[in-house]
Amino acid sequence: MATSPPSDRTEPREDGQPRRLRPAHLPGRPVRVARPPGPPGALLYAGLALHREPPAYFLRIAHRHPRLAHLRLGGEHVYVLSHPDLVHELLVTRGRDLRKGRTLERIRMLLGEGLLTSEGEWHRSQRRLVQPALQGDRLRAYAPVMVRAARDRAAGWRDGLQVDLAREMSALTVAVVGETLFGTDLRGRSAEVADALGELMDGFSRRMLPGADLLLSVPTRGRARLFAAVDRLDTLVRTMIAERRDRPRGPDLLSTLLDASAGAAGTGGGSDAGADGETDADAAVRDEVMTLLLAGHETTASALSWAWWLLDRNPEAAAWLHAEIDAVVTDPARLTYADLDRLPRTRAVLAEAMRLYPPSWILGRRTLVDVELDGWTLPAGSLCVTSQYALHRDPRFWAAPDAFAPARWIGSDGAFGEGVPGQPRAAYLPFGLGARICVGLGFAWTEGVLVLATLARRWAPQVPPGHRVRPQAAVTLRPSGGMPVVLRERSSGPGRRHREQGPDSLR
Numbered sequence: 075m076a077t078s079p080p081s082d083r084t085e086p087r088e089d090g091q092p093r094r095l096r097p098a099h100l101p102g103r104p105v106r107v108a109r110p111p112g113p114p115g116a117l118l119y120a121g122l123a124l125h126r127e128p129p130a131y132f133l134r135i136a137h138r139h140p141r142l143a144h145l146r147l148g149g150e151h152v153y154v155l156s157h158p159d160l161v162h163e164l165l166v167t168r169g170r171d172l173r174k175g176r177t178l179e180r181i182r183m184l185l186g187e188g189l190l191t192s193e194g195e196w197h198r199s200q201r202r203l204v205q206p207a208l209q210g211d212r213l214r215a216y217a218p219v220m221v222r223a224a225r226d227r228a229a230g231w232r233d234g235l236q237v238d239l240a241r242e243m244s245a246l247t248v249a250v251v252g253e254t255l256f257g258t259d260l261r262g263r264s265a266e267v268a269d270a271l272g273e274l275m276d277g278f279s280r281r282m283l284p285g286a287d288l289l290l291s292v293p294t295r296g297r298a299r300l301f302a303a304v305d306r307l308d309t310l311v312r313t314m315i316a317e318r319r320d321r322p323r324g325p326d327l328l329s330t331l332l333d334a335s336a337g338a339a340g341t342g343g344g345s346d347a348g349a350d351g352e353t354d355a356d357a358a359v360r361d362e363v364m365t366l367l368l369a370g371h372e373t374t375a376s377a378l379s380w381a382w383w384l385l386d387r388n389p390e391a392a393a394w395l396h397a398e399i400d401a402v403v404t405d406p407a408r409l410t411y412a413d414l415d416r417l418p419r420t421r422a423v424l425a426e427a428m429r430l431y432p433p434s435w436i437l438g439r440r441t442l443v444d445v446e447l448d449g450w451t452l453p454a455g456s457l458c459v460t461s462q463y464a465l466h467r468d469p470r471f472w473a474a475p476d477a478f479a480p481a482r483w484i485g486s487d488g489a490f491g492e493g494v495p496g497q498p499r500a501a502y503l504p505f506g507l508g509a510r511i512c513v514g515l516g517f518a519w520t521e522g523v524l525v526l527a528t529l530a531r532r533w534a535p536q537v538p539p540g541h542r543v544r545p546q547a548a549v550t551l552r553p554s555g556g557m558p559v560v561l562r563e564r565s566s567g568p569g570r571r572h573r574e575q576g577p578d579s580l581r
């Protein structure tokens with residue numbers, strides 16, 4: 075088992091640049107390989123930059139190249155996978171022959187060797203360490219914290235008040251991660267964390283595409299803002315770890331990480347301290363906390379924000395949801411983990427929101443060896459991308475793909491089922507697939523359903539007329555410029571206008 079992160083973390087940072095990989099059978103020599111057709115890379119650039127909803131550009135690629143397309147982008151060979159069978163084959167069957175793709179290579183400057191970005195044995199050992207804190211009975215114990223955090227956040231809400239709902243959801247989910255995973259009360263700092271992360275997302279969104287490396291080396295104001303936000307978060311995370319180290323250990327994940335790091339230092343696994351006094355073992359804790367803070371809050375906050383917006387635009391679906399919540403959530407303070415099975419419609423609303431606006435909208439991988447896919451050879455070092463946004467809206471796999479129809483997830487027995495819409499397995503993958511599937515999946519469903527049920531019991535936020543909500547395709551798919559809404563109490567506001575309707579009316 076690996077006891078410390080890979081040693082190349084102590085070498086000069088590669089600035090996220092991948093190592094040049096060559097096909098193993100022809101070392102040092104360029105190879106000529108046949109490649110599937112695809113759009114010119116310049117068109118992808120223009121498509122992503124100019125399209126009204128940038129990820130929708132991948133739908134256009136799927137339309138012209140329904141299975142596999144190839145293009146050259148910034149000197150890279152990029153393969154776009156648009157068919158679920160190929161996505162399954164790559165991520166599941168060939169999972170061991172891949173490493174993470176470009177976005178996560180880039181975001182290493184922030185997350186270091188955390189679970190999201192690390193590879194190989196170090197990744198596997200970290201996953202074994204972290205996973206138990208995000209499963210089973212631990213979720214049951216987190217449920218009351220999630221419900222309380224939602225009620226605390228809404229304590230300051232008033233009918234008619236205008237708020238940025240995306241920021242509200244971020245502050246709420248930061249507080250939940252702080253208390254459940256780090257045993258730390260982050261409520262006083264949650265807005266600060268959410269804002270710094272927001273700036274990071276903006277900064278990274280402009281620096282994701284191949285060729286944008288230059289942007290990170292040129293001293294622009296945007297770059298300075300990005301690095302300042304990284305520094306702010308870094309200071310906050312280190313302070314939080316130091317504070318937690320001084321308190322008695324508890325059942326939280328940060329305690330587990332601190333124990334593991336003390337163990338690694340004891341067995342000589344954490345190498346000597348660097349100039350800043352930080353050992354590899356210390357850095358490993360910092361990287362994991364930063365990863366869980368980012369991955370554990372931003373995605374769920376985005377899913378909730380999109381769900382609110384879609385409910386506001388679809389009064390029939392909102393009424394359908396409210397009927398369930400009013401029947402099940404008689405007293406929000408007493409909502410528990412056991413109630414999750416009684417809230418299939420709430421879960422369906424989230425599933426449908428993540429279908430239309432998947433917080434993780436693109437998955438990337440780099441091949442470590444030559445990979446055969448659909449009759450083509452993808453040479454080692456190729457970039458493979460697939461867009462959940464495109465797969466989730468592809469008319470080949472979904473009826474009425476652009477409609478918000480949460481009832482499509484409810485079976486004839488009234489229960490929620492991920493396979494109920496009848497799509498191929500890999501046509502719906504908000505949490506990814508294969509060995510690197512989201513480790514926080516159960517946490518996210520628990521939090522998303524409980525928070526939505528708690529808040530929708532009383533509130534029906536409304537986007538002001540005339541305000542256009544547009545997705546920003548950053549690391550996650552978040553509403554560009556936030557989500558300004560007017561808070562409306564359902565009992566006194568237009569929430570009443572929603573007519574009660576059964577699930578069939580929404581199919």
Ligand code: HEM
Pocket residue numbers: 174189190191201208365366369370371373374377432433434437438503504505506507509510511512513514515517518
């Ligand atoms: C709606 C909420 C969420 C969505 C949509 C989501 C989505 C994803 C996706 C798509 C991946 C795979 C990325 C890839 O294959 O490249 C992933 C990985 C990950 N997620 Fe989530 N996530 C959510 C919530 C969470 C939560 C609540 C946590 C932690 C508490 C979390 C922690 C992680 C971590 C650590 C990984 C890396 C796992 C690994 O590589 O082994 N996520 N997530």
